[in-house]
Amino acid sequence: MNEDRPDTTGETPSPAEMLAVAEHQQERTRNGLDIRPGLLFGAWGTAWLLGFGELFLTIGPAGAVVIPLWGALALFFACLAGAGTITAVTLIRVSQGLRGPSQRAGAMYGWSWTIAFGCLAVLITAVGRLGIDFEVYALLWSAGSGLLVGLLFLGGGALSNDWWQYCVGLWILLINAVGAFAGIPGHYLVMSLAGGGGFLLVALVLALRNAKRERR
């Protein structure tokens, strides 16, 4: 049996060399398993900034740009779909070939987003049957979504001991609730600038921190 040959060519590596081997491999594995939250915050920040910004400009009696409602909504969902695709591709790539408790926890968390928004849709449909006008309907959707996003970030951050995620959740909850007083389309502007802008700010901070770590 000479299976150790590739490792022991020449002299036995020193403890320092072996430690360097371990540290290098650990860094490489961490890189491979890193979901790059900065990138994801950046993607969602851009989507919210553009998507909600576009809704603010096109919806409502004082809409600055006149396009049909379906067009405005299509543009909005295209922005979200773009960020969603980046998120899905990243998560699939990172979690490829992994199994175990963390993967199950991640899947449960992922599904909680789908389930939460599905239930919100049902709830708003039920309220809609009572006869509400367009503005109420629109505000229920945007403020209801904001509440879910904020709560899911808050819960995700709390359980994974991720301070950034927790703070983002807190921020979204606050601006969403207070911003609801702006009505429609004002709430869209709040979600665009404070919400999307908030995501982008976190993305920037995380990117800078990453760059600093890599420079070391």
Add this chain to the structure above:
Amino acid sequence: MNTSSGELDPVIHAQSRLRVMTTLATLPAEDRMSFARLQELLDMTPGNLITHLRKLDEAGYTRSEKSRSGRPTTTYVGLTRLGRAAFENYVAQLRSLIGPATEGNSR
């Protein structure tokens, strides 16, 4: 397993196996990684990786399991509790051998 003996664990004290152990130890406890993903993160040939995994499996440090689902059966590898302890012990031994002077570098 005992730090006091000063003898480095021969199962881990080989670059390739140290790299395998390190990669698996980076995962949270009880998580496993497919053979293909492990190979990708290590840049090892399948034959090479199989040889090292066999040795680690025999020592009880890793556990390789074939998944029943999926047509081409995938092998998932994870550290056992013993393996994680042995790895942590090994790294601690390395650090103590290098001495406290260089410990600050790792921070």
